[in-house]
Amino acid sequence: MSDEQAAAPTNNFLRSIIDEDLKSGKHSGVVTRFPPEPNGYLHIGHAKAICINFGLARDFGGRCHLRFDDTNPAKEEQEYIDSIKESVRWLGFDWGQHLYYASDNFEQLYQWALYLIEQGKAYVEDLSAEEIRAYRGTLTEAGTESPYRNRTVAENLELFGRMRSGEFPDGSHVLRAKIDMAAPNINLRDPVIYRILHAPHPHVGDAWKIYPMYDFAHGQTDALEGITHSICTLEFESHKPLYEWFLDNLPVPARPRQYEFARLNLTYTVMSKRKLQELVQLGTVSGWDDPRLPTLEGLRRRGYTPASIRTFCEQIGVGRSDSWIDVSVLEECVRTDLNDSAPRAMAVLRPIKLVIDNYPADMTEELQAANHPQKPEMGSRTIGFSKEIWIDGDDFMEVPRKGFHRLMVGGEVKLRFGYIVTCTGVIKDEQGTVLELRGQYDPASREGIHTADGRKVKGVIHWVSAAHAVAAEVRLFDRLFADPNPDRGGIDYKQFLNPNSVETLTDCKLEATLADSDVETRYQFERTGYFRQDPKDSQPGELVFNRVVTLRDVWARK
Numbered sequence: 001m002s003d004e005q006a007a008a009p010t011n012n013f014l015r016s017i018i019d020e021d022l023k024s025g026k027h028s029g030v031v032t033r034f035p036p037e038p039n040g041y042l043h044i045g046h047a048k049a050i051c052i053n054f055g056l057a058r059d060f061g062g063r064c065h066l067r068f069d070d071t072n073p074a075k076e077e078q079e080y081i082d083s084i085k086e087s088v089r090w091l092g093f094d095w096g097q098h099l100y101y102a103s104d105n106f107e108q109l110y111q112w113a114l115y116l117i118e119q120g121k122a123y124v125e126d127l128s129a130e131e132i133r134a135y136r137g138t139l140t141e142a143g144t145e146s147p148y149r150n151r152t153v154a155e156n157l158e159l160f161g162r163m164r165s166g167e168f169p170d171g172s173h174v175l176r177a178k179i180d181m182a183a184p185n186i187n188l189r190d191p192v193i194y195r196i197l198h199a200p201h202p203h204v205g206d207a208w209k210i211y212p213m214y215d216f217a218h219g220q221t222d223a224l225e226g227i228t229h230s231i232c233t234l235e236f237e238s239h240k241p242l243y244e245w246f247l248d249n250l251p252v253p254a255r256p257r258q259y260e261f262a263r264l265n266l267t268y269t270v271m272s273k274r275k276l277q278e279l280v281q282l283g284t285v286s287g288w289d290d291p292r293l294p295t296l297e298g299l300r301r302r303g304y305t306p307a308s309i310r311t312f313c314e315q316i317g318v319g320r321s322d323s324w325i326d327v328s329v330l331e332e333c334v335r336t337d338l339n340d341s342a343p344r345a346m347a348v349l350r351p352i353k354l355v356i357d358n359y360p361a362d363m364t365e366e367l368q369a370a371n372h373p374q375k376p377e378m379g380s381r382t383i384g385f386s387k388e389i390w391i392d393g394d395d396f397m398e399v400p401r402k403g404f405h406r407l408m409v410g411g412e413v414k415l416r417f418g419y420i421v422t423c424t425g426v427i428k429d430e431q432g433t434v435l436e437l438r439g440q441y442d443p444a445s446r447e448g449i450h451t452a453d454g455r456k457v458k459g460v461i462h463w464v465s466a467a468h469a470v471a472a473e474v475r476l477f478d479r480l481f482a483d484p485n486p487d488r489g490g491i492d493y494k495q496f497l498n499p500n501s502v503e504t505l506t507d508c509k510l511e512a513t514l515a516d517s518d519v520e521t522r523y524q525f526e527r528t529g530y531f532r533q534d535p536k537d538s539q540p541g542e543l544v545f546n547r548v549v550t551l552r553d554v555w556a557r558k
């Protein structure tokens with residue numbers, strides 16, 4: 001990531017810990033990791049974890065690994081692996097040579113499981129999953145020891161070997177660590193460390209019939225990779241004693257330490273992979289990259305910039321107490337970024353035609369339009385003007401409400417970068433629908449907002465010359481849920497879906513310069529919002545633009 005993109009790091013408790021560790025000589029460098037399980041697409045919550053881990057490595061001159069925590073092949077797929085890599089890169093981070101898979105360590109983990117068995121610290125369990133649960137006890141009651149807990153080392157070695165060779169069906173045996181069935185922390189009551197699963201694995205194929213549990217893989221993989229600070233979300237706090245028990249009881253090459261931070265909770269959305277998957281499967285959204293989803297692929301497709309997401313992650317900070325962030329904070333980050341960088345253009349989303357009766361039919365003119373009102377260095381472009389122009393339906397009112405300063409019959413308005421026009425009449429069909437407007441222009445008013453006789457005009461509207469316009473479809477996205485906390489429980493979150501989360505306008509008129517605009521360029525359509533071509537559906541001659549974000553926070557007024 002280039003320096004000018006990197007937000008200035010603000011202090012947080014993780015930085016203080018690392019500072020201390022470097023000062024005291026506990027560590028000479030920082031190695032972190034981002035450890036997604038490849039069982040879905042990344043979302044904005046993962047962006048927080050990515051920015052924390054890669055950000056700390058960047059700021060302390062260390063390195064951050066991308067590690068696939070791939071211990072559950074039943075739910076994992078290559079498609080997710082590819083997408084996750086792409087999303088991390090897109091966000092602006094680089095793992096260099098340090099791409100790892102927990103599954104690359106399966107043989108070493110297996111050897112460590114044998115080691116525990118030999119030390120009398122692991123045993124093969126024959127009880128069913130249900131029985132194991134019943135024996136585990138509760139928060140207030142100790143668990144009960146399994147009748148298989150005291151198998152001999154030889155018997156355990158033999159059974160575990162047969163588990164590996166695929167002799168037993170799924171669920172018939174597990175390997176458990178022998179810790180303490182009366183431990184106050186339930187995670188220490190002889191946790192399962194291996195299970196049988198006759199399923200092919202996306203990274204190691206069908207080499208294995210048994211797979212390590214997350215808890216048995218995570219800390220040891222951290223140790224093998226030389227991770228110094230293993231940073232995860234708070235729900236792993238109660239797993240930390242187990243994380244440490246494995247490191248204490250195995251001949252691991254290094255001693256990583258786990259630190260927890262509060263996960264990101266964002267309003268008006270859901271982030272659990274299971275729910276995102278459900279929305280995709282039900283067809284509620286068009287796919288994992290639906291521009292309304294909080295997935296990184298969705299935000300990317302919609303037109304969010306990586307810089308705006310990094311700024312967001314920096315702004316929300318890193319703490320240890322659970323909190324909610326309003327989605328308007330994210331929206332404001334992309335708005336601020338685009339306000340600064342997006343070239344301006346004119347687009348009419350709900351067109352009605354205005355015919356300028358006193359403008360010669362065979363004449364066209366070229367007008368100059370600034371690409372950014374505050375940035376002359378962004379230059380200007382030429383836009384065509386002609387007798388017939390498109391204006392936005394919202395900019396005309398037959399019966400104007402009080403304070404309406406745009407077009408009405410008998411009223412006048414300034415066309416941005418062009419002339420002042422007066423509306424002289426309305427043409428309607430039999431049903432009363434407005435077909436077109438008639439008007440007159442003031443030839444002396446090309447510059448400025450004054451008419452030839454010096455009257456000032458209040459309203460300025462955007463427009464597109466009909467002779468020059470290019471057609472486009474425009475998709476106006478809004479929040480996917482109409483409720484700030486759809487996932488609060490008790491009620492099916494789908495009840496809170498916003499029925500108006502997308503509006504597709506198929507008859508939009510854009511200024512001609514947009515005909516061959518670059519897919520990556522985000523524009524401010526003047527007075528309308530920030531837009532970008534849909535990278536999947538847009539093509540030359542059949543343009544499709546997505547609204548990234550509105551010009552202002554419209555929800556604040558609801």
Ligand code: ATP
Nearest residue numbers: 035036037045046048049232233263264271272273
């Ligand atoms: P699910 O969404 O189903 O709970 P997950 O998001 O925890 O799954 P992982 O692949 O395990 O899936 O996540 C990878 C990393 O991202 C983990 O370190 C996890 O702590 C972190 N992470 C996940 N969700 C968030 C979030 N909302 N905020 C911050 N970090 C998160």
Ligand code: MG
Nearest residue numbers: 035036037233
């Ligand atoms: Mg997880």
